Amino acid sequence: MDELIKAAQTARERAYVPYSEFKVGAAVVAGGEVFTGCNIENASYGLAMCAERVAIFKAVAAGHLRLDALAVIGDTTAPISPCGACRQVMAEFFAADAPVLLGNLAGEQTKTTVAALLPGAFTKGDMQK
Numbered sequence: 092m093d094e095l096i097k098a099a100q101t102a103r104e105r106a107y108v109p110y111s112e113f114k115v116g117a118a119v120v121a122g123g124e125v126f127t128g129c130n131i132e133n134a135s136y137g138l139a140m141c142a143e144r145v146a147i148f149k150a151v152a153a154g155h156l157r158l159d160a161l162a163v164i165g166d167t168t169a170p171i172s173p174c175g176a177c178r179q180v181m182a183e184f185f186a187a188d189a190p191v192l193l194g195n196l197a198g199e200q201t202k203t204t205v206a207a208l209l210p211g212a213f214t215k216g217d218m219q220k
């Protein structure tokens with residue numbers, strides 16, 4: 092898991108954040124491979140994309156529909172807290188008990204799960220046909 096936080100930290104350096112100046116990095120494990128992401132902002136502020144979703148969507152675009160683990164890192168006082176949109180996207184592609192490692196540059200880490208980050212997530216199984 093330390094390796095995954097390291098991968099996220101390296102990806103964080105590539106964040107494109109001229110507006111917030113808040114760099115975030117993420118790394119996903121899927122099929123034994125690591126997919127990394129950084130946050131990418133836009134002059135139209137609302138179009139900013141979080142590091143977590145960049146990493147998740149890269150893994151999905153490479154053909155992985157079931158992702159195994161996620162690490163996220165930011166320069167926060169406590170380990171970073173993913174936004175609601177990213178939590179919902181995590182619920183789509185990770186098992187409820189999949190490990191999520193949250194960290195900061197001070198070296199603090201919290202290990203949690205997708206279900207703990209979004210209890211009662213709306214998922215495919217909630218739709219009756």
Ligand SMILES: O=c1ccn([C@H]2C[C@H](O)[C@@H](CO)O2)c(=O)[nH]1
Pocket residue numbers: 108111113114115129130131132139140141142143163171172173174
């Ligand atoms: O978990 C988080 C929280 C924030 N951000 C990004 C979005 C935006 O670019 C900047 C400030 O919100 O940080 C992420 O990438 N991941």
Ligand SMILES: [Zn+2]
Pocket residue numbers: 141142143144173174175176177178
């Ligand atoms: Zn987010």
